[in-house]
Amino acid sequence: MIYATDFHLRYTIESGQPLTFYSILKPSGRYGSLSYVTSDGFVQLRYKRNSEKIDYSFEGRYKKSSIEDEIRARLGLDHDLKGILSAINTDPFMDSAIKDLYGMRITKNEPWETTLCFVMSQFNNIKRIRGIIQNMINAFGDEFDGRRLFPTPEAIARADIADIRKCGTGFRDRYIKHVAEQFTCGFEYDRLYQMGYEDAKERLMELDGIGDKVADCILLFGYGKYEAFPIDTWVKRVVERAYFKGRKKSVRQIHEFSMERWGANRGYAQQYIFEFGRRNKIG
């Protein structure tokens, strides 16, 4: 049993971050049930009304002794949400986003899983990304008790590029193949945990198919580096509108602005801007 306060399950899951939570969210307000798959197994959660407790069950290669810590980490439940949000609440716009979405947390996913999902995300939409990821799970995931786990980089590295494309990846097929090969051999992705944000980002961007925005997503959702501020079409438009009277700004200028305004927790600021803008169709 996991205890969770200042937590909104639906906002967290629906805000486009842990894309492999492809499956079943049965929402009811801030509560609901959720099941997701990783490369290690399957997890089911029930966040119960009134008790603010999360019931869980799991199958796969998880250890009973550490599964609660893994779920807490994945859902961002150990973050000091109150403290972070009060630190980034610098203006009326952010204040309304925070009031609207209070309890939304930044999840911590596996680096490889995050990388695959966000390489897939370029020039794409969230609904279709989820479908393609599901296809890749079905096509390349190891079988466990009749179900498919999240595919390993090895499975995709040795796959035929035409079979990758059959999952619906489109032109991203060669990026996916390349990144999987690098994760299998040559790219020491665990080292990025020890590296500073700037260095880690530079290293990620050496890979074909990973640019400024995708690198920031990987660092934010896959490595827990909250200095990352992914700038997609939504965030760019919303920031221009809310903070620059609608004037066009370059990605570089928005990076500098976010750094000055929100500092070390600007990744959280980004997530509230993104989801608030998307839900209210601002931009």
Next chain:
DNA sequence: ACCCAGGCGGGCG
């Protein structure tokens, strides 16, 4: 039919 989607790489000035 037309437009867009959590962008990126490459080529140009």
Next chain:
DNA sequence: CGCCCGCATGGG
């Protein structure tokens, strides 16, 4: 640097 272009695919 900044700007512009093509890129697969499916849903509104």
